[in-house]
Amino acid sequence: MGMARETSRNYFRDLFELGTDRSASLDEKIERAITLGRDRLDLEYGVLSYTGAGQYEIVDSTIESGTYEAGTTHELGETWCRHVxxxxxxxxxxxxxxSPYTDDVARDATGLQCYIGDAVVVDGEVYGTLCYSGEHPLERDFTHDERRFVQLLTQWISYEIERExxxxxxxxxxERLTEFAGVLAHDLRNPLTGARGYTELVAESVSDPEATHLQTVLDSLDRMEHLITETLSLAREGADVGERQPVSLAEIAQRAWRTVGPESAVLAVENDRTIRxxxxRLQQLFENLFRNVDEHCEPGVRVTVEGTDEGFVVADDGPGLPPAIADSLFGGSFGSERRGLGLLIVERVVSGHGWDGTVETGDEGTRFSFTSVGMVTEPPATSIQ
Known part of the structure; x- marks a missing residue:
């Protein structure tokens, strides 16, 4: 009884170690799984097959050369696996x-006299089989632990293939989305450039009120150019975040402020921090928050970037966000109002870094808070105005 319990523990310890190894590729994991099963069951062969096309294709095998080596294809109807x-x-x-299979065609066709196999199921459909076999019959039945071991190993391989x-x-x-966004941006920018050029040409030859109206057109064309750029950026980058390095919160915030250039707002940076x-992408987050202020707040608004013990805050004393938009941010439920691309990009930057984001808004302004364990790498420095 003690020996059986120890054998059972060994089986499932092997499965745990295999399943928790994140350094190996899928091919490496499958190779190890097949070899592990063969060795634990003390059989000659281990094979992973693909049968989705109606034939028996060997995906991987412990057989290094010969009829059933990896990459070969056989008639499914002549294999034991056809039953599975x-x-x-x-x-x-x-x-x-x-056994009841004494006259089975697979016995003569394959020469295998013992077999244990289960179905690899991917997205609800049979992908193929994982099986172990030998050319000589066993002098005993497969144990409960051996059957359960093969079953769990097959389920694990099914999950790994499905995930891949x-x-x-x-x-x-x-990739298709990025390609589409690039083509769309190119096709939209061509007529946009023409529209801007002709509008500027006409604007030089007229006076008010026509000149003012044409400036409104130019402002709208600039806005369209910005939306095209943001859409392309969102499609290409999504939530991807590159290498994280220690950066100055104040430096990145002020750089973003200069890029956006709000003419009627004031920036204050308090409690500068070094964050990872x-x-x-961090500058992109600031730019979109600052641009949101520039486009939707009255002149004289004050924007504050403040370092905290766990991250940083971006706040303004403007009129606040519509409640439906605020409630939809950072995993909230979608309201009846549609968020702009700027706030969507802010969300992607936050999720890409693995940060937590919250927003509080009201008549006295809006406060975005971004926090994460390990984000802050240095204590507060001197306030910068």
Missing amino acids: VADREMLVVADAEN QHHQALDAQN ADAS
């Missing part, structure tokens, strides 16, 4: 001659 694919259940044959396929599909989708962040 058809029934979507584990097949266990310890001794083919002394989802990642590949997402990468392909993101992607400087470019």
